[in-house]
Amino acid sequence: MRIAVDAMGGDDAPKAIVEGVMLAKKKFPDIEFQLYGKEAAIRQYVTDETNLTIIHTDEKIDSEDEPVKAIRKKKQASMVLAAQAVKAGHADAVFSAGNTGALLAAGLFIVGRIKGIERPGLMSTLPVMTGNQGFDMLDLGANADNKPEHLLQYGILGSFYAKNVRGIANPRVALLNNGTEETKGSELTKKAFELLSQEPSIHFIGNVEARDLLNGVADVVVTDGFTGNAVLKTIEGTAMNIMGVLKEAILSSGVKGKVGALLLKDSLHDVKGKMDYAKYGGAVLFGLKAPVIKTHGATGPAAVATTIQQIHTMLTTQVVSKLVSHFEEEVDKVSQ
Structure with missing residues (x-):
């Protein structure tokens, strides 16, 4: 190759x-x-x-x-x-x-x-806080505007990737929305929900909210490129800020804080590792x-x-x- x-x-x-x-x-x-x-x-x-x-x-x-x-x-x-x-x-x-x-x-x-x-999507595998599986999300910014049919294709693309590359036998595909109810969302997400529900080649589990993404609620999450890019940058920024706050708290807490940090060194390293999406590889223009x-x-x-x-x-x-x-x-x- x-x-x-x-x-x-x-x-x-x-x-x-x-x-x-x-x-x-x-x-x-x-x-x-x-x-x-x-x-x-x-x-x-x-x-x-x-x-x-x-x-x-x-x-x-x-x-x-x-x-x-x-x-x-x-x-x-x-x-x-x-x-x-x-x-x-x-x-x-x-x-x-x-x-x-x-x-x-x-x-x-x-x-x-x-x-x-119609519209290839930019996809990355992002970390979760429980386990090491992570989840695939697209589109992360290849397209600012999408149609419901594009989100259906993203569900198929993401499911193919999760199954063939990440070895997940029956990937759970979800639609990012502002609520888990079927009736929630914009015209785009409502129509996308309908299309994804009718697609026989994927295991569609319905809507998921952004607050649950890092809890491992799905193996594949689809959304429009504008929203996906905003979510990606929010996750990146949150991870960097959490580690920054922890470092600042340790350095400003005197001898006790530094001793405590030394004792928790392995645990803190694990936390940093969980937030590191680079360990899953690069973003795929799928x-x-x-x-x-x-x-x-x-x-x-x-x-x-x-x-x-x-x-x-x-x-x-x-x-x-x-x-x-x-x-x-x-x-x-x-x-x-």
Whole structure:
């Protein structure tokens, strides 16, 4: 299997990206890595050149670039070349820690949508406070506006991913709403509820509220991109603030507080680990013809390696090809 890596994307690129690839190479000798970016900058962090090719380019997409314009104008950018490798059949997946909007545009305009998918969604596996299973949520911001039919497709996409990549036999799919009652919500969520309830390929359990998301009430949660992005940022901000408040309280509480913190070191480490969504891998732009994966711009080598493991699982389980077959069958049924 072949992964095209935008080695220049991210806050600490190419160092963090290449070091993460080196970690992943030790675990996955069956992956061929294609690193796109400045060869001299990349090569200084390469410790093993087996199954690795560096494709040199001086151009990259910066965080402040306007996504669609950047994809169209910077034809030799590392991210664009990586996406084009997938389109041409030279690679099986794209990975980047760079400009999120640009990667979404590259996925849509270069890699392309699965036939029958109207709006691919951005999906991440987010943590829960009980157990280690986590839950998949989409859309997390690929689309600001959605139709009920899009939310139905997100339910199918998320269920496929949870079943094939995360190994959940019968994933519980829920709709994010402002109440658990069937009659709650906007016109969008009411119609989406009806469509999801009638979909035989998923295990739909109804509405869930935002306050219950981290309690493990569902394996897959679907919502529109505007709401999903707001929820994601709220979870991220809350996690960072909780850890900040704990640290401040410990440092300002004198000797007793510091001794107590030392005794609780393992427990505090566990709390931090539960809130770390990076351990589940990157965000997937799901609904495209190949895996397109985005990890956080400030990611480190360990998180890069985890995301590569996620991509390896997606390719091994052939989750995308299964989706292609499913939606092509549905399109054929409608056209007959």
